[in-house]
Amino acid sequence: MTPNLTASAAELARLMAAGELTSEVLTRSCLARIEQLNPALNVFLSVDAESALAQARDIDARRAAGEKLGPLAGIPIGVKDNFCTTDFPTTCGSRMLQGWTPPYDSTVVGKLRAAGLVIVGKTNMDEFAMGSSTETSFYGPTRNPWDTERIPGGSGGGSAAAVASFMVPLAVGSDTGGSIRQPGSVTGTVGVKPTYGGVSRYGLVAMASSLDQPGPCARTALDAAMLQEIIGGYDRHDSASIDQPVGDLTGAASAADLSGLRVGVVTELGGEGYEPDVLARFDEAVDLLRAAGAEVVEVSCPSFRYALPAYYLIQPAELSSNLARFDGMRYGHRAGDDGTRSAEEVMNLTRDEGFGKEAKRRIIIGTYALSAGYYDAYYGSAQKVRTLIQQDFDRAFEAVDVLVSPTTPTVAFKIGERMADPMSMYMADLCTIPSNMAGNASASFPAGLSEDGLPVGLQVMAPPMADERLYRVGGVLERALEQQWGAPLLARLAEKEISA
Amino acid sequence: MGITADDVARLGALARIRLTEQECHDLAPELNVILESVRSVSEVAGPDVPMATHAIPMANVFRDDVVTGSLTQEQALSGAPDQEDGRFRVPQILGEE
Numbered sequence: 177m178t179p180n181l182t183a184s185a186a187e188l189a190r191l192m193a194a195g196e197l198t199s200e201v202l203t204r205s206c207l208a209r210i211e212q213l214n215p216a217l218n219v220f221l222s223v224d225a226e227s228a229l230a231q232a233r234d235i236d237a238r239r240a241a242g243e244k245l246g247p248l249a250g251i252p253i254g255v256k257d258n259f260c261t262t263d264f265p266t267t268c269g270s271r272m273l274q275g276w277t278p279p280y281d282s283t284v285v286g287k288l289r290a291a292g293l294v295i296v297g298k299t300n301m302d303e304f305a306m307g308s309s310t311e312t313s314f315y316g317p318t319r320n321p322w323d324t325e326r327i328p329g330g331s332g333g334g335s336a337a338a339v340a341s342f343m344v345p346l347a348v349g350s351d352t353g354g355s356i357r358q359p360g361s362v363t364g365t366v367g368v369k370p371t372y373g374g375v376s377r378y379g380l381v382a383m384a385s386s387l388d389q390p391g392p393c394a395r396t397a398l399d400a401a402m403l404q405e406i407i408g409g410y411d412r413h414d415s416a417s418i419d420q421p422v423g424d425l426t427g428a429a430s431a432a433d434l435s436g437l438r439v440g441v442v443t444e445l446g447g448e449g450y451e452p453d454v455l456a457r458f459d460e461a462v463d464l465l466r467a468a469g470a471e472v473v474e475v476s477c478p479s480f481r482y483a484l485p486a487y488y489l490i491q492p493a494e495l496s497s498n499l500a501r502f503d504g505m506r507y508g509h510r511a512g513d514d515g516t517r518s519a520e521e522v523m524n525l526t527r528d529e530g531f532g533k534e535a536k537r538r539i540i541i542g543t544y545a546l547s548a549g550y551y552d553a554y555y556g557s558a559q560k561v562r563t564l565i566q567q568d569f570d571r572a573f574e575a576v577d578v579l580v581s582p583t584t585p586t587v588a589f590k591i592g593e594r595m596a597d598p599m600s601m602y603m604a605d606l607c608t609i610p611s612n613m614a615g616n617a618s619a620s621f622p623a624g625l626s627e628d629g630l631p632v633g634l635q636v637m638a639p640p641m642a643d644e645r646l647y648r649v650g651g652v653l654e655r656a657l658e659q660q661w662g663a664p665l666l667a668r669l670a671e672k673e674i675s676a
Numbered sequence: 677m678g679i680t681a682d683d684v685a686r687l688g689a690l691a692r693i694r695l696t697e698q699e700c701h702d703l704a705p706e707l708n709v710i711l712e713s714v715r716s717v718s719e720v721a722g723p724d725v726p727m728a729t730h731a732i733p734m735a736n737v738f739r740d741d742v743v744t745g746s747l748t749q750e751q752a753l754s755g756a757p758d759q760e761d762g763r764f765r766v767p768q769i770l771g772e773e
Contacts, residue, residue: 279751372732386730415737416730485714496691503692505766507755519767524694536693540684541707543691553718560721562728598706599713615732640732 179205182670185251185345185399192239192250199232199239199250203294206252210296210343216675217319217328219338221257222264223297228252231294238292248402249292254338254347257298258305259390260379261285268381269301269313269331272502272509272530282379283411284348284390291406296344299334303532304499305355305383307331308604309594312534317591320363321674322630326588329359329604335393336363340666341674346403347393352384353487354584354608356391357620361583361633364622364665366400366650368392369608371640372615373418375404376411384494385416387487387612395666397621397650401425404643420641428644429651434468437648438576440475445581445607445635453626458582461623461634464656465580465649475572475579479564483610486561488602489545489554490613496542502530537598566614573639578649581607583620583633607635617643621650622665624657631665678708 179188179202191197207225214220235250255261258268260278267273281289288295302312310318310333320328321341328337332349336359339347349356351369360367368391375390382388392403408422441462446455466472504510504526505519512525531539545554572579584604594601611618617640620633634653638645658664681700684707688695695703749762758765 276755279747279754373734412739416732416734418732479720482717482720486717488710488714489717500692504757506764507757510757513758513767515767517767519769520692522767523692527692528694531693536695536699537703537706537710539691539693540687540703541710543687544679544683544707544711547687547690554714556727557718557721558714559727559729560725561717563725564721566728599709615730 181205181209181342182667183345184396185248185394186396186402188345189248189251199235199294200229202250203228203232203252203296206296206344213341213343213674216324217321217337217341218300218316219318219334219341219343220254220297221267221269221300221315221334224264227263228294228296235292235294246291246406248346248406250294251346252294252296252344253288254297254299254335254344255285255288255295256301256332256335256347256349258301258350258381259285259348260381261295261298264298266298266381267315268305269303269315270530270532270535271314274314274509276508278379280379283376283413284407285379287407288348293346293406299332299338299347301334302331303535304381304495305331305350305352306495306534306538308354308358308601309591310334311591311595312532314532319591320588322364322669323588324674326590326630327362329362329588331355332359332393336360336365336367339363339365339393339395340669342670345395346399348390348403348407349393350380350388350390351612352387352389353491353612354605356393357608357618357633357635358584358604360393360620362588362631364631364669366394366397366619366621368400368404368619368646369611369617370404370408370643371418371617373416374422374617374641374643375408376414376417378411378413382498384491385498386494387491389612395664397647397654398426398429400619401429401647418641423644425644425647429647431648431651434465434470434649434652437470437578439465439470439472439649440572440576440579441472442480442579442581443474443476444478444480450582450585451587451626454582454585454587454632457624457626457632458634461653462580464653468652468656473576475576477568477572477610479561479568480610482561483565483613484602484606486558487605487609487613488541489558490562492538492542493545493555494542496539496546499535499539502527504530534598562613565610569610569614569616569639577638578645579637581635583607583635587626587628587630587632611637616640617646619646619650621653622657623653624665625668679704679711
């Protein structure tokens with residue numbers, strides 16, 4: 177029996193629960209798909225087939241013995257390579273951590289194991305999650321399965337491409353400025369950044385701690401909801417973790433319509449600088465929301481225009497501090513230790529050799545923004561802007577239940593196109609950054625294809641701890657589009673031949 | 677006021693990253709472009725706007741003072757570039773004299 181790898185995780189889980197499919201057969205098929213496509217796409221940095229099959233057989237045996245298993249038990253999953261795993265190296269896409277295997281599991285990975293998901297491998301990412309294209313990975317770029325000349329988004333391009341190319345039905349990512357949502361948008365998949373504090377950061381290698389948030393990557397709203405219900409919830413190991421129930425996300429993803437829901441279109445996230453196809457798909461998606469019963473109004477968030485510049489002060493400042501721990505003394509890469517050099521000299525050489533160009537660029541900017549004499553003008557001002565953005569959101573959510581915008585101003589760009597121009601790369605996160613700055617929940621759902629056949633995403637933003645609203649909107653939009661197209665968006669990718 | 681290649685070298689020293697003269701030279705104009713584009717943040721928020729410290733307001737988090745599990749010495753040393761007698765072995769920290 178060959179399982180249908182284009183099926184949703186929910187459907188595959190149903191087949192396993194009904195005894196019509198085993199995790200071993202499914203896992204074997206996923207591994208074969210990875211083996212077939214990974215040379216062209218460079219999605220997985222590490223895969224452990226033996227361990228994955230052993231996990232799968234264990235789930236099958238427990239199910240056969242009548243054990244009550246979780247709703248996604250036996251489903252293969254990919255994990256972004258910045259989550260600590262005791263059985264895989266955790267490189268963060270950097271030479272600095274090449275071959276490093278952590279001595280403990282991240283909370284997210286621990287929860288996946290406890291829920292019986294089968295971890296098949298670790299996915300490629302921009303170095304230490306800095307980037308919007310997965311091009312800064314020391315291990316080479318990941319390619320977009322829709323067009324292998326193009327980027328899959330970043331930093332979590334590996335996780336999004338793994339799900340889009342049917343290697344695995346689910347993956348987890350982390351979102352600091354859009355690293356789950358923007359890859360979701362440009363690969364035609366669902367990417368969710370839960371409320372900050374909704375999913376534990378423990379064991380997620382820190383980039384910018386006040387912004388980092390783990391979340392699900394999936395092909396449907398329901399699959400993402402099922403995954404967030406598993407990885408979400410309070411964790412005493414994360415001081416920012418919110419001690420509240422996750423909520424009924426799967427119920428919301430199955431909502432029949434949007435009657436009574438007030439939707440705000442953000443004036444500032446659109447217009448000049450956005451590709452016409454992106455705006456056209458966005459407008460059509462908003463029409464579908466209206467047809468499903470939503471009341472749509474325009475909402476102005478004037479401070480959003482300062483979100484990107486403020487982010488590019490706060491994020492480098494925090495990462496320059498967080499990445500100070502990579503000094504070649506206790507773990508990771510060490511360079512130039514020939515017995516004659518001092519520890520400080522070895523640190524200097526280690527960090528020169530271990531970090532790539534973008535990491536160095538941001539560490540230097542962060543060091544500058546935090547240095548004496550500049551702290552108030554840069555970091556302090558940026559934190560004030562953050563307050564203004566939060567106030568914009570607060571005002572908006574008094575008038576509407578959710579906000580919507582395009583997820584990213586353009587479709588997937590060509591590999592290499594923006595590497596020489598950091599500011600153009602940073603613009604890819606223009607729409608996603610405000611929700612990291614304010615900490616509210618936000619997600620990207622497929623909204624169709626451009627004229628060139630490249631995916632466009634719709635971003636939904638909800639107040640903190642109202643993540644279920646994302647899934648309600650996403651689920652209804654997904655079904656409306658599917659009805660229009662006669663099949664899910666990714667069915668078109670399933671028909672395509674993927675080659676490098 | 678722009679960042680010079682000398683400034684980049686000084687920042688590199690603060691950040692413990694060896695940068696070649698060429699790298700400092702290349703990075704300076706790139707950093708100036710980035711800093712120019714973020715300069716607007718210092719103009720938008722007046723003195724009456726408080727700084728946000730967290731995305732979501734939160735109180736300090738305490739836990740009960742009870743002993744819980746932690747890494748073993750072996751686990752803690754498992755990624756060490758160099759070790760000796762159950763300790764991290766690092767290059768000399770003080771001068772020879």
